[in-house]
Amino acid sequence: MRKSKFVSIYHDLSEKILKKKIDAGALLPTENELCAQYHASRETIRKALAMLSRNGYIQKVQGKGSIVLDVSRQNFPISGLTSFRELAAHSKRQWTTDVHQVVLLNPDEHLKMMMNLQEGQTVWQVVRSRSTEGESVILDRDYLIQEVVPMLTADQCAHSLYDYIENELGLKIGFAKKEITVESANEEDYRYLTMHEGTHVVVVRSLVYLENAQLFQYTESRHRADKFRFVDFARRDHM
Amino acid sequence: MRKSKFVSIYHDLSEKILKKKIDAGALLPTENELCAQYHASRETIRKALAMLSRNGYIQKVQGKGSIVLDVSRQNFPISGLTSFRELAAHSKRQWTTDVHQVVLLNPDEHLKMMMNLQEGQTVWQVVRSRSTEGESVILDRDYLIQEVVPMLTADQCAHSLYDYIENELGLKIGFAKKEITVESANEEDYRYLTMHEGTHVVVVRSLVYLENAQLFQYTESRHRADKFRFVDFARRDHM
DNA sequence: CAGTGGTCTAGACCACCTG
DNA sequence: AGGTGGTCTAGACCACTGA
Numbered sequence: 001m002r003k004s005k006f007v008s009i010y011h012d013l014s015e016k017i018l019k020k021k022i023d024a025g026a027l028l029p030t031e032n033e034l035c036a037q038y039h040a041s042r043e044t045i046r047k048a049l050a051m052l053s054r055n056g057y058i059q060k061v062q063g064k065g066s067i068v069l070d071v072s073r074q075n076f077p078i079s080g081l082t083s084f085r086e087l088a089a090h091s092k093r094q095w096t097t098d099v100h101q102v103v104l105l106n107p108d109e110h111l112k113m114m115m116n117l118q119e120g121q122t123v124w125q126v127v128r129s130r131s132t133e134g135e136s137v138i139l140d141r142d143y144l145i146q147e148v149v150p151m152l153t154a155d156q157c158a159h160s161l162y163d164y165i166e167n168e169l170g171l172k173i174g175f176a177k178k179e180i181t182v183e184s185a186n187e188e189d190y191r192y193l194t195m196h197e198g199t200h201v202v203v204v205r206s207l208v209y210l211e212n213a214q215l216f217q218y219t220e221s222r223h224r225a226d227k228f229r230f231v232d233f234a235r236r237d238h239m
Numbered sequence: 240m241r242k243s244k245f246v247s248i249y250h251d252l253s254e255k256i257l258k259k260k261i262d263a264g265a266l267l268p269t270e271n272e273l274c275a276q277y278h279a280s281r282e283t284i285r286k287a288l289a290m291l292s293r294n295g296y297i298q299k300v301q302g303k304g305s306i307v308l309d310v311s312r313q314n315f316p317i318s319g320l321t322s323f324r325e326l327a328a329h330s331k332r333q334w335t336t337d338v339h340q341v342v343l344l345n346p347d348e349h350l351k352m353m354m355n356l357q358e359g360q361t362v363w364q365v366v367r368s369r370s371t372e373g374e375s376v377i378l379d380r381d382y383l384i385q386e387v388v389p390m391l392t393a394d395q396c397a398h399s400l401y402d403y404i405e406n407e408l409g410l411k412i413g414f415a416k417k418e419i420t421v422e423s424a425n426e427e428d429y430r431y432l433t434m435h436e437g438t439h440v441v442v443v444r445s446l447v448y449l450e451n452a453q454l455f456q457y458t459e460s461r462h463r464a465d466k467f468r469f470v471d472f473a474r475r476d477h478m
Numbered sequence: 479c480a481g482t483g484g485t486c487t488a489g490a491c492c493a494c495c496t497g
Numbered sequence: 498a499g500g501t502g503g504t505c506t507a508g509a510c511c512a513c514t515g516a
Contacts, residue, residue, distance in 0.1 A: 063495035302514030
């Protein structure tokens with residue numbers, strides 16, 4: 001079995017919710033009913049439900065049931081995402097990517113510290129901009145450790161870096177630490193982005209790690225402020 | 240038992256990691272060892288570990304163990320929380336709150352739609368600003384449904400709305416949907432915030448729901464752009 | 479190969495909500 | 498009181514890592 005059972009159940013239920021086969025505000029079948037429907041034990045069902053809950057599909061209420069939440073009202077959370085391609089796939093806009101630079105370089109002190117690099121490690125630097133409706137609104141600057149990604153071409157960067165990394169190289173992304181701030185636009189922003197009014201950009205800095213906890217990428221993603229939007233679903237752990 | 244066993248184990252381990260009793264990069268004891276240490280079954284241990292993993296404390300690697308992550312490098316994620324008080328508690332700065340307005344009002348059409356209000360429902364409007372180092376940098380505008388929060392005084396707003404709601408009223412916050420954008424400052428921003436250079440503010444709009452999935456609050460939090468910072472830990476579900 | 483984490487099960491008991 | 502979800506258990510088998 002490629003996927004685990006509880007993930008299949010999660011997908012089945014999340015799809016039913018997205019396609020409105022179950023209305024928002026209604027209750028999911030009880031856990032025991034789901035056990036019967038999916039021929040699974042209760043703990044397995046509960047893993048699927050926990051995942052739905054984490055991702056904003058349902059709210060569990062003890063003694064009552066699992067309430068289906070309204071997944072349409074706000075555009076749906078694109079948190080937990082790491083790649084631009086995935087983000088673009090969720091949006092209705094048409095996006096194009098321009099690759100400005102793909103070079104191998106010796107990291108400076110700042111980058112060495114930031115990425116915790118060993119002496120002698122080299123990194124790929126990739127600079128790309130993303131355009132929609134004729135305007136360039138995102139400037140991405142990626143640094144990838146060459147030991148992990150030995151070779152890189154402009155073609156791969158134009159298509160999807162992550163597609164290449166996950167499908168061609170067989171590496172698996174584990175997690176990312178991100179920081180969002182607002183900063184003054186620099187000369188490169190003016191060069192590569194379509195900046196009319198406004199002198200500030202939203203900067204998303206990410207450290208991306210593989211599944212084995214190895215850091216392999218640092219990215220600085222600079223967004224024209226008026227085109228930036230971040231949506232999040234946050235659950236409260238009171239414990 | 241007030242707390243569940245797996246949550247206690249989670250707290251015990253997360254504290255050990257925060258206090259560096261276990262080094263970053265090292266492995267946690269194996270699941271079987273933890274079973275023995277905490278007199279718990281393996282599934283219970285695994286719930287605690289899953290929680291540590293979700294919150295960025297560890298990375299689990301099959302066949303190997305649970306690697307402790309570096310929790311100090313980046314300031315720690317302030318995602319998943321909803322209240323300003325908690326945020327302030329994590330920061331080293333000294334904050335003060337000014338309450339500018341606490342009034343009961345009949346919602347206009349926009350608010351009715353936004354909050355999905357029934358005919359005749361009234362809401363509290365609270366306007367507060369937050370200052371640090373002599374500068375006012377955050378302007379919060381909250382709307383709370385009066386059916387849920389019958390009475391509200393300026394005193395309670397100056398202290399902590401959430402403290403009052405959770406501890407006095409006994410309500411429990413469940414989850415929130417948030418959206419972050421950058422917008423032009425309006426006249427109120429100029430009135431209540433210390434705006435020197437810069438004409439834009441970061442706007443965080445949140446819909447906050449109780450544990451029973453009932454919406455009870457809408458908040459617009461406006462941040463002076465140069466003081467805004469959002470840190471996130473994002474795990475990838477590849478399934 | 480032994481040892482690790484990943485998944486699944488069946489059954490038990492508790493806490494909460496609703497009639 | 499009956500049904501719901503919340504927690505915990507003991508045991509089984511699988512998939513991956515490393516020596």
